Amino acid sequence: MSFHEIKERISVETALRIIYSRIAKVGVEEVSVGDSLGRIVPCDITSNIDVPHFVRSAMDGYAVVAKDTFGCTQQKPAKLEVYGECRVGEMPKTRVSSGRAVEVATGSQLPGGADAVVKVENTRRNGNALMVFFPVTPRENVSEIGEDVKKGEVVIKSGQAVRPQDISVLLACGIMKINVAKRPTAAVIATGNELVEPGGKLIPGKVFNVNSNTLSAYVSLYGGEPADLGIVGDSFKELRSALESGMKYDLVVFSGGTSVGKMDMLPDVVSSIGEILFRGISMRPGGPTAFGLVQGKPVFLLPGFPVASMVVFETLVGPTIRKMMGARHLDPRGEVIAILGNRIASTIGRRDYVRVRLEQAADGATVAYPVRTSGSGIISSMTKADGLIEIPEDSEGMEKGSKVTVKLFPE
Amino acid sequence: MSFHEIKERISVETALRIIYSRIAKVGVEEVSVGDSLGRIVPCDITSNIDVPHFVRSAMDGYAVVAKDTFGCTQQKPAKLEVYGECRVGEMPKTRVSSGRAVEVATGSQLPGGADAVVKVENTRRNGNALMVFFPVTPRENVSEIGEDVKKGEVVIKSGQAVRPQDISVLLACGIMKINVAKRPTAAVIATGNELVEPGGKLIPGKVFNVNSNTLSAYVSLYGGEPADLGIVGDSFKELRSALESGMKYDLVVFSGGTSVGKMDMLPDVVSSIGEILFRGISMRPGGPTAFGLVQGKPVFLLPGFPVASMVVFETLVGPTIRKMMGARHLDPRGEVIAILGNRIASTIGRRDYVRVRLEQAADGATVAYPVRTSGSGIISSMTKADGLIEIPEDSEGMEKGSKVTVKLFPE
Numbered sequence: 001m002s003f004h005e006i007k008e009r010i011s012v013e014t015a016l017r018i019i020y021s022r023i024a025k026v027g028v029e030e031v032s033v034g035d036s037l038g039r040i041v042p043c044d045i046t047s048n049i050d051v052p053h054f055v056r057s058a059m060d061g062y063a064v065v066a067k068d069t070f071g072c073t074q075q076k077p078a079k080l081e082v083y084g085e086c087r088v089g090e091m092p093k094t095r096v097s098s099g100r101a102v103e104v105a106t107g108s109q110l111p112g113g114a115d116a117v118v119k120v121e122n123t124r125r126n127g128n129a130l131m132v133f134f135p136v137t138p139r140e141n142v143s144e145i146g147e148d149v150k151k152g153e154v155v156i157k158s159g160q161a162v163r164p165q166d167i168s169v170l171l172a173c174g175i176m177k178i179n180v181a182k183r184p185t186a187a188v189i190a191t192g193n194e195l196v197e198p199g200g201k202l203i204p205g206k207v208f209n210v211n212s213n214t215l216s217a218y219v220s221l222y223g224g225e226p227a228d229l230g231i232v233g234d235s236f237k238e239l240r241s242a243l244e245s246g247m248k249y250d251l252v253v254f255s256g257g258t259s260v261g262k263m264d265m266l267p268d269v270v271s272s273i274g275e276i277l278f279r280g281i282s283m284r285p286g287g288p289t290a291f292g293l294v295q296g297k298p299v300f301l302l303p304g305f306p307v308a309s310m311v312v313f314e315t316l317v318g319p320t321i322r323k324m325m326g327a328r329h330l331d332p333r334g335e336v337i338a339i340l341g342n343r344i345a346s347t348i349g350r351r352d353y354v355r356v357r358l359e360q361a362a363d364g365a366t367v368a369y370p371v372r373t374s375g376s377g378i379i380s381s382m383t384k385a386d387g388l389i390e391i392p393e394d395s396e397g398m399e400k401g402s403k404v405t406v407k408l409f410p411e
Numbered sequence: 412m413s414f415h416e417i418k419e420r421i422s423v424e425t426a427l428r429i430i431y432s433r434i435a436k437v438g439v440e441e442v443s444v445g446d447s448l449g450r451i452v453p454c455d456i457t458s459n460i461d462v463p464h465f466v467r468s469a470m471d472g473y474a475v476v477a478k479d480t481f482g483c484t485q486q487k488p489a490k491l492e493v494y495g496e497c498r499v500g501e502m503p504k505t506r507v508s509s510g511r512a513v514e515v516a517t518g519s520q521l522p523g524g525a526d527a528v529v530k531v532e533n534t535r536r537n538g539n540a541l542m543v544f545f546p547v548t549p550r551e552n553v554s555e556i557g558e559d560v561k562k563g564e565v566v567i568k569s570g571q572a573v574r575p576q577d578i579s580v581l582l583a584c585g586i587m588k589i590n591v592a593k594r595p596t597a598a599v600i601a602t603g604n605e606l607v608e609p610g611g612k613l614i615p616g617k618v619f620n621v622n623s624n625t626l627s628a629y630v631s632l633y634g635g636e637p638a639d640l641g642i643v644g645d646s647f648k649e650l651r652s653a654l655e656s657g658m659k660y661d662l663v664v665f666s667g668g669t670s671v672g673k674m675d676m677l678p679d680v681v682s683s684i685g686e687i688l689f690r691g692i693s694m695r696p697g698g699p700t701a702f703g704l705v706q707g708k709p710v711f712l713l714p715g716f717p718v719a720s721m722v723v724f725e726t727l728v729g730p731t732i733r734k735m736m737g738a739r740h741l742d743p744r745g746e747v748i749a750i751l752g753n754r755i756a757s758t759i760g761r762r763d764y765v766r767v768r769l770e771q772a773a774d775g776a777t778v779a780y781p782v783r784t785s786g787s788g789i790i791s792s793m794t795k796a797d798g799l800i801e802i803p804e805d806s807e808g809m810e811k812g813s814k815v816t817v818k819l820f821p822e
Binding site (some may be wrong): 038088109147161174199201208 | 464469521559583618620621625679748
């Protein structure tokens with residue numbers, strides 16, 4: 001057996017704790033708010049102004065002195081005189097005083113002297129004579145200064161990803177540029193003498209390299225910037241040279257070269273210029289995963305089997321990328337609660353990640369069916385599935401009919 | 412009152428039915444599989460090859476003739492002789508016959524003559540002498556040709572968005588380029604004399620234009636390509652000229668200019684060179700929304716209030732963009748089931764969209780609290796919320812403690 005036989009596997013939780021304790025945050029960069037969709041905000045953002053910054057009408061209707069309408073009814077309307085109009089976007093030309101009204105629209109500045117707005121549907125107008133059929137209380141149908149955002153208020157909290165509505169509120173506060181976490185750059189390196197670039201001739205014994213593009217896609221999906229460094233053969237020299245090239249990036253993601261086979265020398269390569277922090281995790285698939293640091297940069301050694309590398313990406317690498325950006329939610333995947341459609345067996349002491357396909361039952365319940373598979377070599381088990389169920393370390397499996405949480409594959 | 416008073420509002424369902432019946436699909440374009448993340452596949456994609464295309468070992472161990480191991484035990488191991496090794500990525504140099512074994516690793520091509528693989532942990536080796544302690548059945552620990560994907564099998568179904576695992580399976584099938592739906596291009600036009608570009612001086616009566624960037628972000632999020640055509644004033648001539656500029660794109664999204672105020676002439680502008688298909692929807696916020704067709708292209712007239720325009724975007728415009736791409740799932744938003752934390756009142760005959768914030772209760776339940784708001788002018792009600800609850804048309808509201816479905820805001 002190889003020198004590198006995996007002796008002691010650590011739990012997924014321990015693996016994450018080790019990783020998180022050893023990684024550094026990436027820096028920040030300034031972007032236009034309009035270009036900030038999806039970016040992570042590293043610090044609270046505060047408004048320097050009140051929104052709105054003037055008192056405005058919240059309705060189409062008439063700006064009035066509320067007292068003038070007190071006690072009015074359908075039978076006994078209040079009678080006012082309309083003194084002009086204040087359009088949206090214009091400065092009021094007229095003040096309102098008792099007995100008078102100014103026509104306003106939703107968003108119009110409230111003319112001086114007025115303290116409420118009567119809705120147009122509660123009035124009837126004839127020339128400049130206005131009848132009001134329902135009373136309003138002072139400040140009714142009026143948007144006050146700072147009602148939306150108060151000066152000094154935090155509008156985006158640190159660690160949040162910018163959504164369209166966040167762009168909206170930032171611009172409403174007159175904020176045009178914000179600091180966001182840089183996208184961590186990730187070198188993606190596929191290893192293995194069996195790999196050839198896809199699309200060529202089929203050669204017995206060789207397989208197409210799928211991991212480079214797949215892991216690169218995952219890096220993008222989790223907010224990083226992938227750099228595909230291609231395929232590297234199973235030689236110490238080539239692997240070490242690839243690792244050194246990876247040092248130009250914020251993290252390095254290798255796939256292949258972590259199992260106990262003789263040709264798996266990648267952990268040695270990492271140790272030669274850095275350190276391996278763990279090797280082997282109590283999880284399936286993905287058990288042979290290793291993690292190290294080289295020049296302070298995280299280096300992930302993922303299994304070469306596509307399914308295993310994808311599951312480990314979602315479990316460890318993606319959350320690490322988000323942690324490096326200071327994101328509050330490290331796991332962006334959606335979840336659904338489902339009823340298990342078939343029994344799942346598992347092993348105590350290991351966390352199993354079971355691919356499941358979701359179906360809607362006749363009674364409306366969501367049912368999760370494990371995708372039948374003979375191992376982590378079967379890529380189509382991931383494409384036929386909608387998400388993963390995690391079977392915890394202390395469980396021997398789950399019975400048909402159990403309530404399960406399905407982590408949905410990110411899209 | 413204006414000529415354009417809204418007389419009859421249609422339901423959200425009817426609005427969607429009208430829109431979907433009148434829009435055309437966008438064309439397709441060829442992209443590299445590595446660049447296809449998130450794109451919509453308009454037609455089923457089939458594999459032209461079997462994956463794997465050769466029989467391979469599913470384990471690290473020894474390729475054997477299964478019959479040689481029948482009946483072996485820990486006490487009475489089968490004794491075989493090792494004749495070399497077949498590494499991953501290499502062609503087998505040796506055949507296996509009865510009494511012989513060839514060392515293999517996971518992914519190695521299975522040497523001729525072998526019909527099973529014995530796991531390395533179930534053996535002991537001394538030089539070329541191999542002891543096998545557990546029997547294997549024929550084909551055990553062997554990946555068969557086409558086990559992952561069979562030649563002719565559909566690997567991606569039409570209407571699906573490409574995920575990382577789909578990239579993986581496509582490349583495994585040797586597929587390097589695929590057809591995807593083009594991203595619909597959307598002209599985004601903000602209207603209103605009250606609008607000024609954000610970041611300038613605060614002027615009483617004027618407000619910063621937030622809708623252009625917000626709706627552009629939404630267009631991107633739903634898979635389209637936004638073109639920000641800026642702010643247009645409330646004049647027939649300017650609006651018509653903007654609409655004509657919008658005809659260079661696949662759809663047009665106006666915000667502002669749809670309520671019953673006198674200055675809202677946008678529906679007239681659309682009618683002058685196309686047709687208005689509906690005006691007014693029984694929903695809140697977003698009721699004054701209108702929709703038309705000009706030169707066969709969908710034209711959305713959204714309310715100017717940011718919250719209303721966002722809710723209508725998620726309800727109508729986003730799904731339309733996805734429908735134009737042929738997406739299977741028109742609504743990409745995640746959902747969670749929650750317990751309502753406060754009573755919500757609603758009106759029969761209208762669908763209400765209530766912004767809610769989610770909290771985890773002590774017992775682990777997810778509780779949805781309506782975000783207190785005084786109208787759709789309050790942008791921060793969207794940023795403080797996590798999603799929307801839809802109160803259906805036939806409901807007068809929902810009691811505290813009800814089970815509700817929250818549509819999560821897209822990120």
